[in-house]
Amino acid sequence: MTFTRTALATTAAAALMAGAAAAQTVVGVTDASIKIGSINPYSGPASAYGQIGETIDKCFEMVNAGGGINGRTIDFIAYDDGYQPPRTVEQARKLVESDKVALIFQALGTPTNSAIHRYMNARKVPHLFVATGASKWGDPENYPWTMGWQPNYPTEAKIYAKYIQDNLPDAKIAILYQNDDYGKDYLNGFKEGLGDAASQIVSEMPYEVADPTVDSQVISMKASGADVFFNITTPKFAAQAIKKAHEIDWNPTHFLNNVSISVGSVLKPAGLEASKGLITVGYQMDPTDPQFADHPERVEWVEFMNEWYPDGDQTSSFTAYGWAACQTMIHVLEQSGDDLSRENIMEQAANIRNLRVPMLLPGITINTSPTDFNPIESMQLQRFNGESWELFGDLIGAESS
Amino acid sequence: MATTDTTVPAAAVEPAAPAKPAGAWLGPVGLAALAAVLIAVPFFAEGFFVFQTTKILYYAISIMGLNLLTGINGQFSLGHGAFVAVGAYVTAVLVEFYGMNFIATLPICALVCFCFGFLFGFPALRLEGIYLALATFALAVATPQILKLSPLEGITGGVQGIYLFSPTFGEPPVPSWFPVQQLFGVDEFDAGTYWVYVVTLAVAAAVYWLLTNLVKSRTGRAMMAIRDNPIAARSMGVDARFYKTMAFGISAAVVGVAGGLAAASTKFVAPDSFTFFLSVSLLVGLVVGGVGWLPGAIVGGAFIVFVPNYAEEISKGLSGAFFGVFLILMIYVAPNGVGGLIRAAAGRLKRSG
């Protein structure tokens, strides 16, 4: 008893004698390697997204097998936070203070990244390409060390709002949204986009992640007489809502948020017939879309998946997402050259010009600048034809770029 | 044999007062050694470890609070995460919107949570065992949803949560009279982390002292009498209603203080931080440490902080499964928690010596 306590004290003292040194500008980088951290939900309710982190892990393995970047291999350390913000803080501190990573890349989730947003900026550690579409990640003035990656939710919502105003001016709109940070971000962006037309919203139904089904909400929305449905839901609920609306014979013009447009893991389970006519905006190729079957980028991705991640799901947009995000990171590291100080990594991340990363929709490139921390900003409207997404209209860029 | 099996059976919860003779010196020596280690931590450990130990300590405080209710008074709660949440939000709101020092908010956390706990104690009087479990379970599930509620957004920050310590960009202010930086040899970034640790350790010690004295007092004996034999206690003139609601109130107050410390340490509160899993973790910590044995709280706290991390190191995909396996092994080795093990060892020592 006393023995174990003494032993604990000795280990604690010996292992951590180093004390807390002041953060240096070059951390986690040797001549042979660079340490990159990440935090993902590998357990808990959001575990489906864990595939993104897995894909990135395999992608870096592949890079290392090919000799690394500028002669350095990537030491990728990904921790699990179970989608619980206090654990995210713990894991981020572990990465920064104990593992001493150069940067944290693709931490996933809005509440989780919110919990470490200030910490990362106070420590001046690059918090790059977070895997969430909240609008707050593109704020270089107040948070110069945090950068988003995917198009943000309000921007996307405004595209639907504009489409509705242009094409369906008399619409009566029903909205189903997840009652959290993500759902509200879409909801507020959408209302802002509608402006005065927000009065055309006839039904606004929240649901909780803990709800078993959204049937009741869908029935209420139908009863409200709405003929336009904006569906702000995560994959499981999206599938439920699509299926239920079809079952109760409610056929509004149905806008589905980009979060849940995977054909393989949302529309197929919901029923392809029921999904016909869905409208969304996309920025990624759907891996199951026949029109991209022979696209060289898709072929390359399939080769990667077969060789490095054979257990991975090739119908899921998450694995494609991870692959594209990983390529963005590789580009930033290559562009940083031999100066892998945190300042330079951040500077290079904010200096991407017309970068094409694989599996984005044709024509979409990544651009950033010291005042523009929103890497992907272009999207394109698409409609589901019962088999795949059919692009229509032009690429739509955000107003800020 | 009582037919309502889900109340904590009296026989299962061994008396909190340890056996005095033979091994009696072990207790104080062990506690002194533990205190020495905890005091040494900030002198030798780096920021992350200090942060982690803070987490263990505030979990330990919550587990002590839960122990008072479950171990000493025999009432069951699956919802104590709710009181952690209330305490954390009280601290967050007062620090962020009213500019209070986080230490000054702790008594307010205690007071507010005492009121909530005391009030919740009334319906709890009518419910026993499994029904009380469901009622507290409901409380745990409802908490994040109430925190998110849009009419309350002005106070709670809604789904976005609240960041603490904005003026100092997320670092708790360190008092001028306590030389954190010089004493522990840390830079200004880390000073806040170390200061919160010092405060948490002091609070943990104070809570431990208060609760051990409470347990030994008349009130504590009354609470235990109600646990062991409610009808006999009542016939001896113990006011069961009063003591049961008091136990709920005090337990909630202690847990609320832990919540305030958690907010100061994490520097961010959001509804998603206080899901049902928090309540479950506290229950696991309670059982692992030993129901009815207050020092077990620190073991329980360490278990719920370290074991999930350890399980994750073994396998990312199967971390939950490994955690479960460790937990079952732990239960096989020590069905009455670490407290039970130590008592058994002390008993053996007594017999042989």
Place this chain on the structure above:
Amino acid sequence: MELFLQQVIAGVATGGIYACMALSVVMIYQAIHHLNFAQGEMATFSTFIAWSLLAAGVPFLAAFPLAILLSFAGGFVIERVIFKPIENAPVLTHIVVFIALFGIFNSAMGYIWDFSIKSVPSPFPQGPFMGSTLISNHQAGMVAITAVVLVMLWAFFSFTRIGLAMRAAAANPESARLVGIRVSMMTALGWGMASAIGAVAGMLIAPIVFLEPNMMLSILLYGFAGAVLGGLTSPLGAVIGGFIVGIVENLAGTYIPVIGGELKLTIALFLIVAVLVFKPAGLLGRRIVQRV
């Protein structure tokens, strides 16, 4: 009024989900006198087994009974292997083991079948039930099967030797032992039956909510609520409780302004707690007299 009726009918349909799970909760309560937190995960695991069998080409009529049998065996084995050694440990210890089992099943399912949603085919023909768009054939079928299971349970406990023995073992283990009932075997049988009923529930629920490892996370909670509301000792009460929870939840979500939609689960739970305060054994439960 039309919306009201629609929501009530939709509530019955969702209530069927809860009722199904509530039956399984009552079954385990019968055997061990507390709630098993891992029960939802065990039911989901059974459903995954059924799904795998279907995916492997096993026909419907063979896959479902096979999954139920395997679940029965699984529940039985879990009791024998994991709970037998800690028979005499305190109740709280058992609850922690349930939590451990929860973690093991949840994480194993994610590992084996991943976390993306899967559609499980319904044994009933697709389409609306008797022309109503509000309730599908599947949902009507689910309610019917729940009723069948309910009747079977009632018959089992009232008329069969083994059912009576199980009740005796649960109600008074000492006396049961004296008359030659193998009490611990009865507990294991109870686990097996609860798992089997859980499997039925899982397979009926999955076509509606989609199958994934966290499928039962909240449904189990509603199942608990339904069972406790109706009375944990009464299968009929549990089923009725499940339907009430479904209906109340829908009506609260629809009619209480502002907070209704956000708090429908909370409102349902608080109503239940309120009911319990006045009727502590649930609507149809027996009040257990505490002996000194």
